[in-house]
Amino acid sequence: MSSYVVPLLKRDHQRPVERALYEAAAELAYLIGWMAYDDGEHGLAQRYSIQALHLAQASGSVALGAHILAGMSDQAHLLGHPREALMLARSGRRGFTEVESPACMADLYILEARALAALGEETEAGRAVARAEQTFGRVVHADEPEWAKFIDAPYLFGEAAHCFRDLGQVSQLERFAQESAEGARRQGRARRGALSHAALAVGALTRHDIEAAAARVSKL
Numbered sequence: 001m002s003s004y005v006v007p008l009l010k011r012d013h014q015r016p017v018e019r020a021l022y023e024a025a026a027e028l029a030y031l032i033g034w035m036a037y038d039d040g041e042h043g044l045a046q047r048y049s050i051q052a053l054h055l056a057q058a059s060g061s062v063a064l065g066a067h068i069l070a071g072m073s074d075q076a077h078l079l080g081h082p083r084e085a086l087m088l089a090r091s092g093r094r095g096f097t098e099v100e101s102p103a104c105m106a107d108l109y110i111l112e113a114r115a116l117a118a119l120g121e122e123t124e125a126g127r128a129v130a131r132a133e134q135t136f137g138r139v140v141h142a143d144e145p146e147w148a149k150f151i152d153a154p155y156l157f158g159e160a161a162h163c164f165r166d167l168g169q170v171s172q173l174e175r176f177a178q179e180s181a182e183g184a185r186r187q188g189r190a191r192r193g194a195l196s197h198a199a200l201a202v203g204a205l206t207r208h209d210i211e212a213a214a215a216r217v218s219k220l
Helices: 005-009 015-038 042-059 062-078 082-093 102-118 122-136 153-167 170-187 190-206 210-217
Strands: none
Touching: 005 015, 015 042, 015 062, 042 062, 062 082, 062 102, 082 102, 102 122, 102 153, 122 153, 153 170, 153 190, 170 190, 190 210
């Protein structure tokens, strides 16, 4: 990023090339931010996310900017700040239509739902999950930007399961988490599968079924 990409951005380019460079740099900064997050460097992760957002704005890509705001919302939620997560998810939808990326819009809705669930807003969270499902139904994956390809059924259902976990709705949790786990297994996605099995374990514990919870944990 520092030795190759940034020097490229400082050169003069024709506008189409300049926009493409800024967009690629935004994607890279966003990825570095998530690498930092996974490494426990939360402050660094947030700084790279903000840098990615500025680069996306410079590229003129509203969809990529919305995607980065979705990531920032996810990060805020994971760090225990649901109100900030809610604000960021709703900010991502502002000025953005699903024409460029229905998958990104579905992601913003499901992240809004997660924040609302964490805040105990049961009715609003349920509506946001429904809007996410409806929007996802219009996704054509071949037409989506490369950065949006991860937003598929296992991802969306897995996030919905976590919403219903926070709301204490065990039957809904288990329905979405089971679909997510099965999809992740078919795709060979260990991390997504582990998250969904963890949600199923929570559901089993809520039902006081210790053996079922242990069986789920063994799949992590």
